[in-house]
Amino acid sequence: MSREDDPAAAWRRLAALTPARIALGRAGSGLPTREVLRFGLAHAQARDAVHTPLDVDGVRAGIAALGFESVVVASAAPDRATYLRRPDLGRRLDAASTAALAAAAAGDPVDLALVVADGLSARAIHEGAVPLLTALTPALTGAGWRLAPVVVATQSRVALSDAVGALLRARAVAVLIGERPGLSSPDSLGIYLTFDPRPGRTDAERNCLSNVRAAGLTPDLAAFKLHWLIDQALSRRLTGVALKDESDRLLPGPGPGAVADDARLTPPPSAGEDAARSGAGEGNPLPERSRAS
Amino acid sequence: MTYRHVVGPRTFVFADLAELMAKASPPRSGDRLAGLAAGSAEEGMAARWCLAEVPLADILARPLIPYEADDVTRLILDSHDAAAFARIAHLTVGDFREFLLTASSETLAAIAPGVTPEIAAAVSKIMRNQDLILVARKARVVTRLRNTIGLPGTLAVRLQPNHPSDDPAGITASILDGLAYGCGDACIGINPVSDSVQGLTGLLHLLAELIDRFAIPTQGCVLTHVTTTLEAMNRGVPVDLVFQSIAGTQGANASFGVTLAVLKEAHEAALAQKRGTLGDNVMYFETGQGSALSAEAHHGIDQQTLEARAYAVARAFRPLLVNTVVGFIGPEYLYDGKEIIRAGLEDHFCGKLMGVPLGVDVCYTNHAEADQDDMDTLLTLLGAAGVTYVMGVPGADDVMLNYQSTSFHDQLYLREVMGLRRAPEFAAWLARMGLTDADGVLLPGGGAPLLAAAPGLATTPELAA
Numbered sequence A: 001m002s003r004e005d006d007p008a009a010a011w012r013r014l015a016a017l018t019p020a021r022i023a024l025g026r027a028g029s030g031l032p033t034r035e036v037l038r039f040g041l042a043h044a045q046a047r048d049a050v051h052t053p054l055d056v057d058g059v060r061a062g063i064a065a066l067g068f069e070s071v072v073v074a075s076a077a078p079d080r081a082t083y084l085r086r087p088d089l090g091r092r093l094d095a096a097s098t099a100a101l102a103a104a105a106a107g108d109p110v111d112l113a114l115v116v117a118d119g120l121s122a123r124a125i126h127e128g129a130v131p132l133l134t135a136l137t138p139a140l141t142g143a144g145w146r147l148a149p150v151v152v153a154t155q156s157r158v159a160l161s162d163a164v165g166a167l168l169r170a171r172a173v174a175v176l177i178g179e180r181p182g183l184s185s186p187d188s189l190g191i192y193l194t195f196d197p198r199p200g201r202t203d204a205e206r207n208c209l210s211n212v213r214a215a216g217l218t219p220d221l222a223a224f225k226l227h228w229l230i231d232q233a234l235s236r237r238l239t240g241v242a243l244k245d246e247s248d249r250l251l252p253g254p255g256p257g258a259v260a261d262d263a264r265l266t267p268p269p270s271a272g273e274d275a276a277r278s279g280a281g282e283g284n285p286l287p288e289r290s291r292a293s
Numbered sequence B: 001m002t003y004r005h006v007v008g009p010r011t012f013v014f015a016d017l018a019e020l021m022a023k024a025s026p027p028r029s030g031d032r033l034a035g036l037a038a039g040s041a042e043e044g045m046a047a048r049w050c051l052a053e054v055p056l057a058d059i060l061a062r063p064l065i066p067y068e069a070d071d072v073t074r075l076i077l078d079s080h081d082a083a084a085f086a087r088i089a090h091l092t093v094g095d096f097r098e099f100l101l102t103a104s105s106e107t108l109a110a111i112a113p114g115v116t117p118e119i120a121a122a123v124s125k126i127m128r129n130q131d132l133i134l135v136a137r138k139a140r141v142v143t144r145l146r147n148t149i150g151l152p153g154t155l156a157v158r159l160q161p162n163h164p165s166d167d168p169a170g171i172t173a174s175i176l177d178g179l180a181y182g183c184g185d186a187c188i189g190i191n192p193v194s195d196s197v198q199g200l201t202g203l204l205h206l207l208a209e210l211i212d213r214f215a216i217p218t219q220g221c222v223l224t225h226v227t228t229t230l231e232a233m234n235r236g237v238p239v240d241l242v243f244q245s246i247a248g249t250q251g252a253n254a255s256f257g258v259t260l261a262v263l264k265e266a267h268e269a270a271l272a273q274k275r276g277t278l279g280d281n282v283m284y285f286e287t288g289q290g291s292a293l294s295a296e297a298h299h300g301i302d303q304q305t306l307e308a309r310a311y312a313v314a315r316a317f318r319p320l321l322v323n324t325v326v327g328f329i330g331p332e333y334l335y336d337g338k339e340i341i342r343a344g345l346e347d348h349f350c351g352k353l354m355g356v357p358l359g360v361d362v363c364y365t366n367h368a369e370a371d372q373d374d375m376d377t378l379l380t381l382l383g384a385a386g387v388t389y390v391m392g393v394p395g396a397d398d399v400m401l402n403y404q405s406t407s408f409h410d411q412l413y414l415r416e417v418m419g420l421r422r423a424p425e426f427a428a429w430l431a432r433m434g435l436t437d438a439d440g441v442l443l444p445g446g447g448a449p450l451l452a453a454a455p456g457l458a459t460t461p462e463l464a465a
Helices: A007-015 A031-053 A055-067 A080-085 A095-104 A122-143 A162-165 A217-236 A257-262 B015-025 B030-034 B041-052 B056-061 B071-078 B080-087 B093-102 B105-113 B116-125 B129-138 B168-179 B195-212 B225-232 B252-257 B258-271 B303-315 B337-353 B374-384 B408-418 B426-432 B448-453 B455-459
Strands: A070-074 A110-117 A150-153 A170-178 A189-195 A208-212 B005-006 B010-014 B156-159 B186-190 B220-222 B242-245 B283-287 B319-323 B358-361 B389-392
Touching: A007 B168, A031 A122, A031 B374, A055 A070, A055 A122, A055 A150, A070 A095, A095 A162, A095 B242, A095 B426, A110 A122, A110 A162, A110 A217, A122 A170, A122 A189, A122 A217, A150 A162, A162 A170, A162 A189, A170 A217, A189 A217, A208 A217, B005 B030, B005 B041, B010 B015, B010 B041, B010 B093, B010 B156, B015 B041, B015 B116, B030 B156, B041 B093, B041 B116, B056 B093, B071 B252, B071 B258, B071 B303, B080 B105, B093 B129, B105 B129, B116 B337, B129 B374, B156 B168, B168 B186, B168 B195, B168 B448, B186 B195, B195 B225, B195 B319, B195 B389, B220 B225, B220 B389, B225 B242, B242 B258, B258 B283, B283 B303, B303 B319, B303 B337, B319 B337, B319 B389, B337 B374, B374 B408, B374 B426, B389 B408, B448 B455
Parallel strands: A070 A150, A110 A150, A110 A170, B156 B186, B156 B389, B186 B220, B242 B283, B283 B319, B319 B358, B358 B389
Antiparallel strands: A170 A189, A189 A208, B005 B010
16 A cells, blocks of 8 residues: 555654644654744643733733633732642632621622632643623523632632632532643643632642643633532532533534543543642542553 | 751751751752742751761651651651661761762662661752762662663663543554654553543553553553542452552552552552563552642651652652652742752652652643753763652643643654663563664654554544544
């Protein structure tokens, strides 16, 4: 067969089988210039995703256009450099934010609080938060849930949502947060849902949808799954390992194969934004390498 | 016991050996996060000066974690070789540094069973990077299963063909690419997405069939939890190497879901498989600074000392391979390139001094202050230090674990610059396959002989499943 006689064609075929960077060619022991630059660009994009500040006004405008109120909060990490070194500070609200949320919660308890947080990729929020909320809005309004104002959080880790949810007296909290950017996924959004949020919750008590982005778990599908999970969490009064994502059963057809990999039942240890230090999250950094679920 | 050191008008006081060692550690974010780091640069140097005057015998006599409280401490002390230690028992930490700089390879091998992790960590803290490189280079550790790893002048590579959905065809494609670059003598090791026994079984068969088909003198490994691998062995699935992440305290190991007893059970089960042709080193461990703090099981001990204690766990099971995953955990433990480079050299030194076949996953995440230049620097330094093996990841981009490691090309670079060869049996196989010349240099042709030998894999890779 001619394909077997032509190594270049065979390698092209192999390269199509994986997103891994194979069949790159070489210049002596080094990479071809094209590949050095391609890698450098991907790393630059991932770095920018980590260090670009959240465009709070832009995000709030997008949320307002959907008809939601919003409140801005900050974690106890004063800047990005501190945030990266001190995950514990990123899980706590600063004093002003605590006061602001206490004031915002003056009314009745709510069913759901939504948090939009920069995490480790503001780009993921800039590009993905409003599309996700847009897809989710019909379900939110249709379900008749009492909603808190949407909270926009900066220098935030996943577990900040526990404090937010508790202050807002929310039965459940869902945080949309920028995940740790991969070299080929600087725009990946994670969603963590926690029933009965309060400080001290572990990752094992959350449900997670990971890799939400146009090229991964699409916003429409993620919103569908999130709606299902919220509904289950509120009726069964729990989230975490005891709540399995069975929303696929409601989808028409044989089910989207790719979704099974992207929509994990419990937080994927390394796909999270290096999330809460507990449970399956950053508590076990090395077993993450085997992605035990 | 309190330690004191006077610098001019100031007296620095350290409450105990744990505090002294923590404050003597070169700066890193994880020790700051734990509240253990020196408060000033001067305090850090005072601690190092003070530590240099501590006798090795005192370190042995004062376990940082009590014997009763921690099975890793018990393992360290119960297995300590007093005869090997006798040659260095009279030395202080400072003396020991000078002893190591002048010691021969034979001497280093002889004292290794007498070196506890705390002793290795203590001396590393007063050593500069060049000391860590020079001594590690002399400390050779040779292991065997189906080939010979760790001989002087050699560097092995773990071929790491991960795929975001464990797709057999995609994994096979990455393996073929890696073999074409002469990677895979340490092992062909997959980090799977799934931790299920079914998933593990499929991947283990894939590896075994590929290795058999090409008669590659190497070993396969799927890096799942040890209990999953045990279950696979019980079901008769071929397992060359048993993998597990380990740490330096009983509590941290518990957070990984492992005990020393489980590791022993898995070690014995793997030995019973008798899949080695040249030796019976059947274990593969990964470690990394910060894992104990992350598991809230650090006992107020600095992360580098705890990392060395993980090598004591590894040493007990005569592993084929052990590697620190030095930049994987994130910037809250090692913030930037400088901290990652220092930690990589420390880990490699401590492992080798203790007689453990240490490799390094030279790596970083995108939220660390590091880039490819830092990795080039650490890789080059480790090449000089005689590192046992490094990772071979396609294009340095692990598309499953989302971090950057070293690439197929990086190992070619290191071989060319340092004159490092592969494991001899694997090198001979590459030459037989027509992929390299007799000197181990890749032949042009883009791995054509490999593709020609595997037409089914090249055109219909799904058959490999």
